[in-house]
Amino acid sequence: MIILSGLFVSSISAQKTRIGILAGPVMTTNNSSSRTVTNPSNPSKDHNNTINSTFSFFGGMVASVPISRNIIFRPQLQYIAKGWVTHHDFVDASVSDYDTKLVSNWIELPLNFVYNVPAKNGRFFFGLGPYVSYALSAKIHDDRESGDRKIEFKKGDVTDSVPTANRFDIGANLIAAYEFRNGFFISLNYSHGFVDFRNDTDDNLQPENKNIVVGLGIGYMFK
Secondary structure: OHHHHHHHHHHHHHOOOEEEEEEEEEEEEEOOOOEEEOOOOOHHHOEEEEEEOEEEEEEEEEEEEEOOOOEEEEEEEEEEEEEEEEEEEEOOOOOOOEEEEEEEEEEEEEEEEEEEEEEOOEEEEEEEEEEEEEEEEEEEEEOOOOOEEEOEEOOOOOOOOOOEEOOEEEEEEEEEEEEEOOOEEEEEEEEEEOOOOEOOOOOOOOOOOOEEEEEEEEEEEOO
């Protein structure tokens, strides 16, 4: 038993930790579905809200830490921009439709555990793990206004005249990747936040908004 344990430790230590870089496009949205907003006192303001995805990017560093022959711990530290567009479609044709676009900037730490499968010219990875995020800034652009509105990171209150949001987010991440023998790799990931980003007090105007991201990464692991 002692001999087997020694061989296992030697095998792990022989597989050194590697560091890499990655970047790529992402498609971002939230978990809100299309909905109808009614205003009994003024029916002309009745409208349908439709959530549309936006495209942005991410980039950062990744580590590869062997745990066993086939299981690897792959944490990432990255910058990522998230957001979505809400299209406001009014029932009354005399009222002009408009869009509001939310953009938020994050420092994010996905902590993935992956299982690797050897292939002819490299290896496949499949895995999952949690992530934690810290929002650096966020803003909303309304087609009806000339400038952007800055989002403040604080607890929402009915007296607020500015939009508010939660600065921290946690969620789950799924990842699939292929790494070539020369160190280049391509990855596809899906992440879903658990924290409601917008924390406005009026749930009818601002229902649950949890970040959803689908990303394509291209990277290189240094030898």
